[in-house]
Amino acid sequence: xxxxxxxxxxxxxxxGWAIGMAVAVSTTTNPxxxxxxxxxxxxxxxxxxxxxxxxxxxxxxxxxxxxxxxARVVLHVLVGLKFGEIVVLRLPEVTLPSWAAGIQxxxxxxxxxLLAAALAGLRLAVMxxxxxxxxxxxxxxxxxxxxxxxxxxxxxxVVVSVxxxxxxxxxxxxxxxxxxxxxxxxxxxxxxxxxxxxxxxxTLERSLLxxxxxxxxxxxxxxxxxxxxxxxxxxxxxxxxxxxxxxxYGVLDATTPAAMGTPTLLAGLALSGLGLWLGGRHVxxxxxxxxxxxxxxxxxVGCGVVAAATLVTVSRTxxxxxxxxxxxxxxxxxxMAPVVGLLVGALPAYLTPAPPRPxxxxxxxxxxxxxVVRG
Amino acid sequence: xxxxxxxxxxxxxxxxxxxxLALAGLVMTSAPASAAACSGTSGVTVVVDTGSSVNTRCxxxxxxxALKALTAAGFSVTYPQQYPGSVVCRINGFPASDPCxxxxxxxxxxxxxxxxxxxxxxxxxxxxxxxxxxxGTVVGxxxxxxxxxxxxxxxxxxxxxxxxxxxxxxxxxxxxTTSAREVTSAPRSTSSGAAATAPAPGVTPSVPPSxxxxxxxxxxxxxxxxGPATPTATPSVTASTxxxxxxxxxxxxxxxxxxxxxxxxxxxxxxxxxxxGAGWTAWKRxx
Numbered sequence: 315x316x317x318x319x320x321x322x323x324x325x326x327x328x329x330g331w332a333i334g335m336a337v338a339v340s341t342t343t344n345p346x347x348x349x350x351x352x353x354x355x356x357x358x359x360x361x362x363x364x365x366x367x368x369x370x371x372x373x374x375x376x377x378x379x380x381x382x383x384x385a386r387v388v389l390h391v392l393v394g395l396k397f398g399e400i401v402v403l404r405l406p407e408v409t410l411p412s413w414a415a416g417i418q419x420x421x422x423x424x425x426x427x428l429l430a431a432a433l434a435g436l437r438l439a440v441m442x443x444x445x446x447x448x449x450x451x452x453x454x455x456x457x458x459x460x461x462x463x464x465x466x467x468x469x470x471x472v473v474v475s476v477x478x479x480x481x482x483x484x485x486x487x488x489x490x491x492x493x494x495x496x497x498x499x500x501x502x503x504x505x506x507x508x509x510x511x512x513x514x515x516x517t518l519e520r521s522l523l524x525x526x527x528x529x530x531x532x533x534x535x536x537x538x539x540x541x542x543x544x545x546x547x548x549x550x551x552x553x554x555x556x557x558x559x560x561x562x563y564g565v566l567d568a569t570t571p572a573a574m575g576t577p578t579l580l581a582g583l584a585l586s587g588l589g590l591w592l593g594g595r596h597v598x599x600x601x602x603x604x605x606x607x608x609x610x611x612x613x614x615v616g617c618g619v620v621a622a623a624t625l626v627t628v629s630r631t632x633x634x635x636x637x638x639x640x641x642x643x644x645x646x647x648x649x650m651a652p653v654v655g656l657l658v659g660a661l662p663a664y665l666t667p668a669p670p671r672p673x674x675x676x677x678x679x680x681x682x683x684x685x686v687v688r689g
Numbered sequence: 690x691x692x693x694x695x696x697x698x699x700x701x702x703x704x705x706x707x708x709x710l711a712l713a714g715l716v717m718t719s720a721p722a723s724a725a726a727c728s729g730t731s732g733v734t735v736v737v738d739t740g741s742s743v744n745t746r747c748x749x750x751x752x753x754x755a756l757k758a759l760t761a762a763g764f765s766v767t768y769p770q771q772y773p774g775s776v777v778c779r780i781n782g783f784p785a786s787d788p789c790x791x792x793x794x795x796x797x798x799x800x801x802x803x804x805x806x807x808x809x810x811x812x813x814x815x816x817x818x819x820x821x822x823x824x825g826t827v828v829g830x831x832x833x834x835x836x837x838x839x840x841x842x843x844x845x846x847x848x849x850x851x852x853x854x855x856x857x858x859x860x861x862x863x864x865x866t867t868s869a870r871e872v873t874s875a876p877r878s879t880s881s882g883a884a885a886t887a888p889a890p891g892v893t894p895s896v897p898p899s900x901x902x903x904x905x906x907x908x909x910x911x912x913x914x915x916g917p918a919t920p921t922a923t924p925s926v927t928a929s930t931x932x933x934x935x936x937x938x939x940x941x942x943x944x945x946x947x948x949x950x951x952x953x954x955x956x957x958x959x960x961x962x963x964x965x966g967a968g969w970t971a972w973k974r975x976x
Contacts, residue, residue, distance in 0.1 A: 343770065346956040353963035360971035395818055397756075397774025430773045633790035637770035648952045653959065660963065663970070 320668045322364065325452030326460055327611035331358075332448030334618025335659050336441045338625040342636040343433045344646045347625075347656065352440045354660040355447045361663035363450045364670070367480050375446025379439025386435030387428065393417050394431060398424025400643065426640045433638050456605055463594025470533060474524075485516045532599040539596045547592040554585025610666045617661045624655025726806075726843035730825030734806070735762040738831040738838040739783050745843065755801060755828045756817040769793065775818045777801070780830060795834065802829040804842035812837075 332355075339351045356372075363369040390396075391403070395418050407421035454476055461469040489512045493499075500508065529535075561579025564570045628651055629636050635649035726734045727747035735758055737744045744764075752758035759780070760766055767779035770790045777799045778789040787793055801817050802810040804827045812835070813820050822828050827842040 346960070349960050350963060353960055353967055357963055357967035357970060360967045360974065395774055397768075397818070427774055633788055634770070637790055640770065640773050641766075641768055645949055645952055646956075648956050648959075657963075 320670045322453065322456070322605070322669055323362070323451075323614055323662075323666050324460075324605045324607050324611045325454070325457035327607070327614040328452040329448045329457065330615035331618035331659070331662060332444045332451075334615070334620075334622040335447075335656075336444040337622040338652075338656065338659070339437060339440045339444060341625045341629040342652070343430075343437055343638050344636050344652075345433055345436065345638055346646050346648055347636065347652055348433070348436050348440050350653065350656050351659070352443055354656055355440075355443050357660050358663040359447045359450050362666060362669060364453070366453065367483075368454065369450045372443075372446050372450040375443050375449070378446075379436075379442050382439045382442065383432060383435035386431050386438075390427060390431035391423055393419055394427065396421050396424055396427045398426030398428075398640075398643075400425035402428055426643055429638065429643070430640055459601065460605070462590045463597040463599060464590045464592075466533065466594075466597055466599060470528065481520060482513070482517065485513045485520075489513055489516070527602075531602065532597075537596045543592075543596075547589055550585055550592060551589030554582050554587070554589050557582025557585060613665055614662045617659050621655045621659035624658075625652050628652050628655075726827075726846065727825070728846060730845070732824060733758040733762075733822045734827040734843055735759055735764065736827060736829040736838050736840060736842070737764060737780055738829065738840065739780075740832050743838065743840050744781075745840075751824045753821060754818050755803070755813070755820045755822055758822055758828055759817070759830070775816055777817055777830070780832075784832065797833065798835075800831045800833065800835045800837075802831065802837060803827065804829065806842060806845040808842055810837045810842065 335351060335355060339348065342348060356376075359372045363372070391405070401422055402425050403423040405420045405423060408419035410417060410419060455473055458469045458473050458476070486509065489509050492512075493505075493508065498508070557578050559582070560574060561576070561582050564574030564578055565576060625636065628649065632649075635647050636652065638646050725747060726745050727749070732747045732749045733752055733755075735746050735748055737746075737759075746762040746764070748758040748761035750761070752761050756766065756774075756777070759777070764780050765782065766777055767782070767789050768774060769776050769778045769792055772792065776792065778787055778793055779785070780799060784797065787797065793799070801813045801820070803813050803820065803822060804810050806825060806827060808827075810829055820828075825845075829838040829842065831838040
C-alpha cells in the first residue's frame with residue numbers, strides 16, 4: 315500500500331520510459347501508430363505530471379512538433395523531390411544546373427510526396443513529444459543527483475546553471491507580488507531599481523543557502539587519495555572511453571573485423587563504469603532525501619522497454635505493417651501487436667503513484683484571492 | 690559474316706512479325722511507350738536487365754529524370770517505403786523477395802547506368818530521380834550487385850527495332866498500373882500496329898495490377914471485375930526471354946493489404962479513446 319501513496323516517481327524511470335517510447339516511434343511512419351503514441355504520451359503526462367514550472371512545458375513541445383511538421387511540408391513544396399501520381403498543386407519549376415541535382419525548386423506537388431513529407435515530420439514531432447514528456451514528468455535537478463559520485467563536480471555545475479533561470483524568474487515574481495501587496499504599482503523602466511535590488515539580494519541569499527547545504531553534505535571536500543590509486547582510476551576511465559570510441563566505430567563500420575565491434579564496445583563500457591566507481595569511492599558525500607527505486611520505477615521503465623521491443627521486433631519481421639503505403643496510396647494498416655505495445659506504454663498513467671499534491675501553490679492562490687478582495 | 694546478316698535480318702523480321710501477330714491477336718491498346726529502343730535522337734531508351742531477362746523500351750520526349758523515363762517507358766516502379774520517390778526497389782514487381790521497406794541490400798539492388806547510343810555503360814554517380822537523361826541517350830537498370838546490364842546500349846537507329854537481345858519474343862499480357870494522366874500524356878510511340886487496333890474490349894478501367902501470366906483475351910477479361918477502383922490497366926507487350934517471370938512478378942505488388950473503411954473506423958475509435966482519455970485526465974486534474 316505504500317507505493318500507492320502520492321510520491322514522485324524516480325526521474326530516471328521517466329527518462330527510460332520516454333526513450334523507449336521514442337525508440338518505438340522511430341520505427342514507424344504509420345500515421346495511426348504515430349498518433350496513438352502521441353495520445354499515449356499525452357495521457358501519461360496529463361495523469362502524472364507535477365506542478366513545477368517545467369511540468370507545463372509539454373505544450374511547448376507539442377507546438378514545436380507542429381512547427382516541425384509544417385516546416386517539413388513547406389520545405390517539400392519548395393525544394394523537395396516531388397513524386398507520386400495524384401497531383402495536388404501545379405507550381406512552376408526552376409531549372410537548376412546539373413551540380414544541384416537532387417534539389418527540385420518548385421514543380422508539381424503530388425499527394426504521395428506531400429504525405430511522405432508530413433509523416434516524416436510527424437514522426438520527428440512525436441519523438442520530440444516523448445522527450446518533452448520526460449522533461450515534464452521528471453525533475454531535472456533530482457535526475458542530476460543520480461549521477462555517479464565521480465562526476466559530482468560536473469553535476470553541481472549543471473544543477474547551478476539549470477536552476478538559475480527558473481529561480482530568477484521566481485524571485486522576480488515574488489518581489490513583484492510583495493510590491494503589489496504594499497500598493498506599489500510602478501511599471502516599466504522606473505520599476506527596475508526597486509525590483510533589481512531585492513532580486514539580487516534574494517539570489518545571493520539563495521546561493522549562500524545552497525552553498526551551505528552542499529557543504530554540509532560533503533561537496534567540495536576531497537578525501538586523501540593515494541597517487542597510485544588515482545593513476546589507476548585515470549587509466550581505467552581513459553582506457554574505457556577509448557575502447558568505447560573504437561567499439562562504436564567498429565559497430566558502425568561494416569568492414570572492420572567483428573572483434574572490433576560489440577565486444578570492444580562492451581569492454582569499454584565496463585571499464586568506464588569501473589573507472590567511475592573507483593573514482594566515486596573517494597568522494598565523501600551524503601544525499602538528502604534519496605529518491606527510492608521501487609516497483610513503480612521498474613514498471614515505468616518496463617512499459618517503455620516493452621513498447622520499444624514490440625515495435626522493433628515487428629519492424630524486423632513484418633516491416634510493411636509499420637509504414638504508410640504510398641505507392642500505391644492506401645489506408646494504413648492497423649496491426650495488433652504494435653497497437654498493444656504502444657498501449658502498454660500508457661500503463662504508467664494508472665499504475666504509478668500519483669505525484670504529490672502541491673501545498674505552496676494553493677497558498678499562493680489564496681493570497682492572491684485575498685488581494686483581489688481587498689483591492 | 691555476310692552470310693549471317695540475312696539470317697539475322699530474317700530473325701528480326703520474324704520476331705517483328707510474331708510480335709505484330711501477337712499484338713493483333715491480343716487486341717492490345719497501345720502501351721505508353723514502344724517495346725523497343727527509341728528511333729533517332731528523340732526519346733530516352735530504357736534498358737531493364739533483371740539478371741535473367743532484358744527488356745528494352747522507349748520513353749518518348751524528354752523525361753526530366755531517369756526515374757520519369759523509367760515510368761514513362763511503361764515500367765512500374767516500387768519505392769522502398771523509407772525512401773519514397775528517390776530509390777528504385779522493384780521494377781515491374783521484380784524482385785518480389787525484397788519487402789521494399791528499407792534501402793535494398795548492396796548485393797541485390799537495381800544498379801543505374803547511363804550511356805550514349807552505341808556507347809558504353811557508365812555507372813551513374815547521381816540518383817535516378819536527379820539524373821536528367823538527354824533525349825537520344827540510354828539509361829540502364831541491372832538487378833544485382835552493381836554489374837552492368839548484359840547488353841550493350843542499343844546502336845543509334847533510324848527505324849524501330851523490336852527488343853534487342855532476345856530470342857523469339859513471347860508476348861504476354863502483363864497489365865501494369867499506370868495512371869490515367871500518364872497514359873494520356875505519354876505520346877503515342879512510333880511504330881506498332883497496336884494503335885490501330887485500339888478498342889481493347891478485354892480491358893476495363895478496373896483491372897487489378899495482379900495479372901494472369903497467360904496471353905489469352907479471356908484471361909485478361911476475367912481478371913477485370915475484382916480490382917480496386919484506382920488503377921487503369923494498360924496492357925503492354927513484354928518481349929523477354931523469361932516472360933512468365935516478369936509477368937508473374939507484379940502479383941507481388943502490395944495491393945492485398947488495403948484494409949479499407951473498417952480499419953479507418955477502428956483506428957479513429959482507438960485514437961479518440963486514448964486522446965479523449967488524455968484530455969479528460971488533464972481537465973479533471975486542472976479542476
